Amino acid sequence: MSFGDGQEPSDGFGGTGHTRTRLPEGGGDVYGGARRGGRSSSRSLITVVGVIVLLIAAIAFANRGGDDSSSTDGAGSQPEAASTAASGEKPVQAKAGGIPSGFAQDEVGAQSAAANYAVTLGSTGMFNKGTRHSIVDAIYTPPAATKLQGAMDQAYSADFLGKLGLDAEGRAPEGSTFVSRTVPVGTKVQQFSDSSAKVAVWYMGLIGMSGEGSTDPVSSTWKTWTFDLQWTDGDWKIASDAQTDGPAPVPGDDRAASSDEISKAIEEYGGFTYAR
Template identity: 60%
Template sequence: MSHGDESGYGNDSGRNDDAYSTIGGTRQTRTRLPDGGGGDGYGAPRRPARTSRSLVTVVGVVVLLIAAIAFANMGGGTGKDGDGSGSRGSKPESSSTAATGTKPVTGKNGSIPSGFAHDEQGAQSAASNYAVALGSAEMFNTDTRRSIIQSTHDPAVVDNLLAALTKAYSPDFLKNVGLNEDGTTPSGLAFVSRTVPVGTKVVEKGDDTATVEVWCTGLVGMAGQGSTKPVTATWFTISEKLRWVGGDWRIESSSQTEGPTPVNGDNRASTADEIAGAVQGYGGFTYAR
């Protein structure tokens, strides 16, 4: 997931002061409740943080920073604030999240949707689908990771990015996140890594370029009895600089910032078996607007 104010692919990114950044398939960010007073935003005392929540994020620090620095050195980036305040680009209209009537794309580039429209809507759909692919558990497997990167990125940056990610997803790192050294999942457990787009915003648009911010929530961890790295939720915003290449939108560079993060609700935490069953029973979506 360098030098600059935020982490990610761009040359102005690299939040090495915050170890919870994202890149190339892992989306681990720190979920931080508001400071002060011990309240949760609704008048009730804040619950003590569970120490188990930090396990999976801590072990992911090495790969995120190494990959971010490696890709940042390749150049590019958007240099956005990433505060989600809506200060960049035009303010979304009240109907911006309503259905447009445009059908989702039907093409596929490997397992990734393709054939997006050459307009703002197509750029937003591409950015959302690419965020999902890059935040998936398939990024932890060498063969599927190569396919994902080739399907989502400008060919001009693919080779250097793959080389950086090969070093980042080392056997030691995979073992630290609970996987086997070859990236497979131990018997009886289910590895969870998912990104779920919440909304998108076009902050810059040219004839063949677009910069799209994708506000996301994510799940990461190991589900199943005996897991020492429970599945946790994260919130983050990915900024993708897209270029129209070969008749489709492709990522030229990207970066990530933490949040915006809502206050945690009072939902009961599900058991490891319930999470594992949900992951195996619910598939993902093709995003289109």
């Protein structure tokens, strides 16, 4: 993660213009019995890094090279009345190393690729060096992957992982579950041609540590991840990417789950292959 999509990470909740104060309704578990209140300094760290931790220094580094993938022949697609309707197209034909691959060379395929790549880059796999290298090599163009690997290794330093409660290999302490997930809400084609596309993915991210001793409970963040894609070796690959805050909805009044409930949900509820 993406980990991810270097920009300095910013507050993942964006400017909603609303301030809420919620009083505790119970003690004990840092998750349970209380609605979410003010942000502590440690929790703010998690919110700040969010799912876009992988972009610290790395994305700016990748974008610094005169890549012209953003220049396309298409004028871009404008939302239509049925823009949220499913296309009905099969998203991919295969998976490589668990990562969806073989997207169609059209706007639907580019959107499906962007959504699935956002999920992959926002996964816990990005916090382990070996897995991260495999992910980056699989979904970025070769020039972009070459530029990103070293920068990402520096971003995911042992010191940084330690601040998240992880060891140098990206493992959570025994009895705890580290959560990092990207949940796409929608996609939008900004530019498109047969050889390149710019696709924005609006998503909610989950990040934090679930466990009895955790001081950084799993929280949500809202971002928009924009991918410059190139058609490379018969598939869409990422040439560069960037993230912006929001748009973030006003937080609801749902009761925060206990650490056990969060850990169980993460173990029992698998992810999706996203289709446009």
